[in-house]
Amino acid sequence: MGSKERTVKSPKTEINGKAVKPAYSRWLFKNIVAVALTLFLLKVVMVLQPTYNWVCFTMLPENMEIVRKYPNLNYDGRMSIKLGANYMYLKNTREHTPENAVILWPSSEAFTKGKSPFTAEISNKIYALRFLYPRKLVIPFDFGKSHYVDEITHVAIVNGEGFEYVPYEVEKFENGILPIKKPENK
Known part of the structure; x- marks a missing residue:
């Protein structure tokens, strides 16, 4: 039996009868142009969208600093360090x-009055919902506009304000959450 010889054809093309290897310079040029265009677009996005700049150069380094400084903390611990009283109040409410x-x-106004431990962000409904979802929030501005006003089950008490919405007598306190229906004493 005769052995069959295998021949491997190299990727050559012929031009005017001469064997020529394919031009990789064209492929290289296209890739260099694609990378340059991508870098240009990233630069434009970073300049025109300050939020991306803030995320990349402020928020992420600060978060990583907390993770490096306290590597064994869980999520609640890191958030407590980062957001302070805001997070503790939202966690308690949840x-x-x-x-x-x-x-x-x-x-x-209730969140920021006097020497409040809270920052203004916590009064933002969307900010608070990030931590409290799937619960729903109604703010005083929503009265007469939201159908959830008639479904309120709890009242958030902040800096001693909000007791006027609770339909029963309760001992006053600074910050917490109360149900609309008076809990039964056991």
Whole structure:
């Protein structure tokens, strides 16, 4: 039996009878142009969209600094360090309300009055919902506009304000959450 010889053809083309290897310079040029265009677009996005700049050069380094400084902290611990009283209040609210709760959320004035431990962000409904979802929030501005006003199940008490919405007598406190229906004493 005769052995068959295998021949491997190299990727050559013929031009005017001469064998020529394909031009990789064209491929290289296209890739260099694509990379340059991508870098240009990234630069434009970073300049025209300050939010991207803030995320890349402020928020991420700060978050990584906390992770490096406290490597064994869980999510709640890191958020407590980063957001302080805001996070602790939101966490307490989340832990003491059912997922289907509709919470009357205080106005921004209540959160920022006097020597409040809170920052203004917590009064923003969207900011608070990031931590409290699937609960729903109603703010005083929503009265007469939202159908959830008639479904309020809890009232958020902030800096001693909000007791006027609770239909029963309760001992006053600074910050917390109360149900609309008076809990039965055991």
